[in-house]
Amino acid sequence: MAMNYWHRLLCRSTAWEWVTATKIVPWVMRDIDLGASALEIGPGFGANVAPLRERAASLTGLEIDAVLAARLRTRFARDLRVIDGDATAMPLPDKEFDSVVCFTMLHHVPSPAQQDDLFAEALRVLRPGGVFAGSDGLDSPLFRLQHVGDTCVPVPADTLADRLAVAGFTGIDVETGLGMFRFRAERPH
Numbered sequence: 001m002a003m004n005y006w007h008r009l010l011c012r013s014t015a016w017e018w019v020t021a022t023k024i025v026p027w028v029m030r031d032i033d034l035g036a037s038a039l040e041i042g043p044g045f046g047a048n049v050a051p052l053r054e055r056a057a058s059l060t061g062l063e064i065d066a067v068l069a070a071r072l073r074t075r076f077a078r079d080l081r082v083i084d085g086d087a088t089a090m091p092l093p094d095k096e097f098d099s100v101v102c103f104t105m106l107h108h109v110p111s112p113a114q115q116d117d118l119f120a121e122a123l124r125v126l127r128p129g130g131v132f133a134g135s136d137g138l139d140s141p142l143f144r145l146q147h148v149g150d151t152c153v154p155v156p157a158d159t160l161a162d163r164l165a166v167a168g169f170t171g172i173d174v175e176t177g178l179g180m181f182r183f184r185a186e187r188p189h
Contacts, residue, residue, distance in 0.1 A: 003108070004149035012045040024103060025051040028135045028182045035098025039125060041087045041118065041134075042105035043080070046072050052101065053079045060097070062087055088117035095127045102134040104180070106155045107147070115155060119167035126187040132169060133184045138176065157181035 003011070010016055025048055038056035040048060043063055049072075053059050060081045063069040072082045085091040087102075088109070100122045109115045122132045137143050139154035160183055161172045169185035176182075 002149065002151045004147070007146065007150055011047065016045075017047045017050075020047040020103065021051045023178065024048075024135055024180075027178060028101075028103065028133055029055060032099070032131055032133050032184060034101070035130070037097045038099045038101060039092070039097045041100065041102040041122070042108070043072060043082075044068055044105065046076055046080070048101075048103050049076050049080050056099070062090060062092070087121060088114045090121045090125055092125050094124055096125050098127055098130050100126055100130070100132045102136075104136055106134070106136040107153055108151050109153060110151050111153060112155075115153070116163060116167065119164055119169070123168045123187055128187055128189045130187045131184060132164075132187070133182070135180050135182045137180045140179075143179075155181075 034052070034056040036057045038052060038058065039060045039062060040052060041062050043049060043061035045068065049059065059079065060083060061072055062083045062085050063072060064086050066084055069082050069084045072080060083091060106115060109118055126132060136155050138157060143154065144152065157174055157176055160174050160181070164172050164183070164185045170188050171186040174181055174183045
């Protein structure tokens with residue numbers, strides 16, 4: 001999932017870590033219990049690891065980029081179990097996690113069909129009653145400009161609830177704010 005040079009600089013900056021820890025993660029995780037075992041899809045440079053680790057006893061990251069996965073292993077050796085893999089075909093057992101989260105990464109999945117595969121895989125690795133939650137940017141000219149040279153397939157917020165329902169989720173909520181959308185959905189019992 002390609003990212004341009006500017007985008008990589010932003011995502012590995014302390015400024016981005018501050019924004020995600022103080023704004024994005026609290027907004028998305030409002031009223032969400034991650035349970036004992038959480039999976040973050042696409043942790044990238046690790047901006048969300050510290051705030052997520054405060055909310056879950058065990059945190060696993062599934063990262064498709066081998067270089068970023070190696071960096072995560074070094075940087076967060078005690079806080080994050082890192083799995084190399086593609087979220088559209090997770091190398092993880094069924095019903096392993098109480099929660100699955102992803103932050104500002106869905107638009108880097110190369111096609112709507114692959115995004116739907118990711119949703120189906122999130123459902124598969126969740127325990128019954130588990131929660132799938134996250135955020136992504138709203139499509140706009142500025143959003144597109146920031147992603148020139150990136151893989152950028154924005155998820156229309158107004159279609160997300162239906163797509164999550166098709167994947168098998170219930171209790172779906174999608175909300176916009178902060179120039180992005182947040183979502184929450186549950187795996188049925």
